Amino acid sequence: xxxxxxxxxxxxxxxxxxxxxxxxxxxxxxxxxxxxxxxxxxxxxxxxxxxxxxxxxxxxxxxxxxxxxxxxxxxxxxxxxxxxxxxxxxxxxxxxxxxxxxxxxxxxxxxxxxxxxxxxxxxxxxxxxxxxxxxxxxxxxxxxxxxxxxxxxxxxxxxxxxxxxxxxxxxxxxxxxxxxxxxxxxxxxxx
Numbered sequence: 001x002x003x004x005x006x007x008x009x010x011x012x013x014x015x016x017x018x019x020x021x022x023x024x025x026x027x028x029x030x031x032x033x034x035x036x037x038x039x040x041x042x043x044x045x046x047x048x049x050x051x052x053x054x055x056x057x058x059x060x061x062x063x064x065x066x067x068x069x070x071x072x073x074x075x076x077x078x079x080x081x082x083x084x085x086x087x088x089x090x091x092x093x094x095x096x097x098x099x100x101x102x103x104x105x106x107x108x109x110x111x112x113x114x115x116x117x118x119x120x121x122x123x124x125x126x127x128x129x130x131x132x133x134x135x136x137x138x139x140x141x142x143x144x145x146x147x148x149x150x151x152x153x154x155x156x157x158x159x160x161x162x163x164x165x166x167x168x169x170x171x172x173x174x175x176x177x178x179x180x181x182x183x184x185x186x187x188x189x190x191x
Contacts, residue, residue: 006045007163008033009057010064017101020137021051021109048122052119055106058099061124065095065182078137090176099161109146109160135190142190150186157182 002010011033013120026047066088069076076084078106089096110117132151136142140141142150161175170178 004035004039005053008035008043008050008056009039009054011104012054013058013061013098016105017053017098021104024050026050048113048115051106051109051113051116054102054118055119055123057070058102058106059127061095062089062099062103065091067095079187082131082134084095084140086131086154086158086179086183088178089162090172090179092172097166100166103159104163104166124155128155131155135186138187146190150190154179154182154186 007106008029011029012024014028017033024047026040029050030040032038044053046186063065089100106116107120109119119169128148129149130151131154132144132147135150136144136147139147158179161170162179164170165172165175
């Protein structure tokens with residue numbers, strides 16, 4: 001069973017994904033998590049603390065579902081690992097939908113919340129650097145600056161494709177095909 005704080009963060013991700021940041025009310029979060037509002041304030045101090053912790057939680061959760069692999073599966077080539085890591089952000093599961101929607105809501109709210117903006121900028125930088133490192137495994141002779149730029153472009157594209165898919169603008173198979181094409185383009189430019 002999940003700890004109480006994890007239970008609250010899971011509920012926060014669900015509420016934010018469904019109702020947005022503005023729709024996040026501590027009393028509703030308490031009901032969704034099955035805890036008291038006092039317990040939420042005990043763990044997270046205030047609404048801003050809840051948002052910051054939820055951002056960290058969804059980042060960690062995405063890290064798990066994009067990197068955990070069956071230990072008995074054959075190892076992936078660097079190219080396969082890069083592609084799989086990115087494409088796992090476009091899977092039609094509750095967890096991924098929730099994470100992507102909550103990430104989009106947090107990003108939109110960061111426009112008006114400086115503390116959240118700083119946390120989001122750090123999380124985005126870490127993600128882009130992780131993708132740049134994977135690109136570097138595929139193209140080890142590419143300059144670091146080129147890898148960093150390619151990592152930023154791919155993660156930004158993925159966020160946009162995810163939002164278009166979640167909002168019904170494109171089908172998931174088309175989003176995945178566009179992302180594969182972008183990976184090909186970025187790797188070709190790094191040669």
